[in-house]
Amino acid sequence: MELRQFLGALRARWVFSTVTFLVGAALTVATVFLMTPQYGSSVKLFVSTPSGGSAEYAASFIVTQRVASYAELATDPSVLQRVVDSLDLDMTREDLEGRVSASVITGTQTIELDVTAETPELAQQIAKAEAEEVVALVEQLERPALKDEEPAIAARIAAEPSISDQPVSPNIPLNLGIGLLISLFVAIVGALLRDLLDRTVKSRQDVEKISGHSVLVTLPYDPQVKKTPLATEVGGSLAEAFRVLRTNLQFADLDAERQAILVSSALPDEGKTLVATNLALTMAQSGRSVLLIDADMRNPNVAELLGLENSVGIVTVLVGRTSIEDATQPHVSGISFMGTGPAPPNPAEVLDTQAMRDLISRVRKEYDAVIIDAPPMLPVADASILMTEVDGALLLVRHGSTTREQLRLAVARIHAVGGRLFGTILNRTPRRSGDADGYGYGYGHGYGYGYAPTPVPEPTSSTRGRRIGRRVKR
Incomplete structure (x- = not known):
């Protein structure tokens, strides 16, 4: 389609384009301002070996290989269910799964847990309970065969979970910008499609x-x-x-x-x-x-x-x-x-x-x-x-x-x-x-x-x- 035809189609369908854009803009504004604010809390887990000397040097390779697996296990359904039960949360395990994420900080042996919730306090509580459950899971998986031996790998909470009064979502300027751009795109594409499909x-x-x-x-x-x-x-x-x-x-x-x-x-x-x-x-x-x-x-x-x-x-x-x-x-x-x-x-x-x-x-x-x-x-x-x-x-x-x-x-x-x-x-x-x-x-x-x-x-x-x-x- 040539530029002249493109502009002609938009001019011929300007009413449709305008109405579509305004409807999209109104829905965007309504959606953004009606969204429930979400607050975030994060906590770091340091995974290491308690051994010293050459044993510690050898175990560091094991930690590097396993830390990604521990991060993945942090969102395991069993772990999430224990968090729900321990805090008696008014949500299901599936609901909590969408609020918890775990990642490995690049180049380190640190796992970062991020949690979102409707209030800062609830986000901090969930982050703390999640961290404790991950630590317990690592301890269970790395438990030695003999009682007198120390585990080769251990995880511990590096600091108390963070708390903030500033919501992490929605990002009003960003969401409004994205919504308006999508509305404009739909209006233009819709006008062009109507023009192409119009047989009059x-x-x-x-x-x-x-x-x-x-x-x-x-x-x-x-x-x-x-x-x-x-x-x-x-x-x-x-x-x-x-x-x-x-x-x-x-x-x-x-x-x-x-x-x-x-x-x-x-x-x-x-x-x-x-x-x-x-x-x-x-x-x-x-x-x-x-x-x-x-x-x-x-x-x-x-x-x-x-x-x-x-x-x-x-x-x-x-x-x-x-x-x-x-x-x-x-x-x-x-x-x-x-x-x-x-x-x-x-x-x-x-x-x-x-x-x-x-x-x-x-x-x-x-x-x-x-x-x-x-x-x-x-x-x-x-x-x-x-x-x-x-x-x-x-x-x-x-x-x-x-x-x-x-x-x-x-x-x-x-x-x-x-x-x-x-x-x-x-x-x-x-x-x-x-x-x-x-x-x-x-x-x-x-x-x-x-x-x-x-x-x-x-x-x-x-x-x-x-x-x-x-x-x-x-």
Whole structure:
């Protein structure tokens, strides 16, 4: 991983990293200050031979070889159990084992016993009892066969066990430093792992590489859009973003005098409804006649955004209860709007009819631009059906939400029915992201149905025929 990618991952996951570090720091502080202070006591045992002369010189070699064994035996379970019994300690032998250590001072015949306990007095008592038990153990092991002989090796306590009012643990500065460093390490590694394992789309380059089409505009996240979702109401960078999109669409289809554009997304809640609505408003500002159609019969939202009526629309026209003119409502912005009408039980079957194709064909001749807000591509087949009746599609991709596989599958479905993808729109990008163009906004709209990926349908001869028959020079 390059330094740029490393810093980018930390910046993208700064909330996770910060929270992880703060939680680790809080746990460190709580653990350190809630730890019971431990006091220490040490005592030295001198191991030697009581003999003199050459015997003493010879025995010194034996002492040197055995002193390590005596140090190891100092923590033998039997020795520790005798200490527990002699002091009537409120702990088990296993508990005491973690409090006693023995070591040989390098280059000497001295064993040092170190003991920790909750109070200085208890630490000193345990150290004294432990030393006495080791001395007794050495005496037992080195007892000569004959009563009149002196033992070849003896151990004795060099001085009284030490006592101190200063705790040996916890070492607050050291423990805090180590805990904070571990928390920082976990925060950084956790952020990098989350970034590596994250399969969502997070950059313009990702979208273009996976989809094979350019990103026409990136829309930075703006929480104010929930209150004022229409570009004509807020202006500024929001309106400028859609002017950029409008211009890019003109370059996407230079020969077209009239355009029919379908706006969809891979999944719900990626912002397609707001993009379709604002694109229509922006096109109307350029002097073009625009019809905005809400074809999302499962969850219509355009009428609510525009403050218009949705009780009449596509369904009422298709069943012959009203005409196209009567089902089309004017908006103060200058666009015309056609809602879904009453919710049908079978939206896909309603859209896949000759009557629906005739409706789209007629309005295409009457308006400079027809914008269709379609359901998302993956949950249902509605958008794939409508794809054969338009010039091209815009595909919404939500930053940090749409996965690479979902984007790939959505594009594949467009191509499977012979549809044309004008380009993609990366929505809800962080404002500090290098992928943002500095325009617009990001916002999603909820859906009432779930998502379950299904295999990409292969284009049939009938869908090819409908598309070929529809393409006529205008």
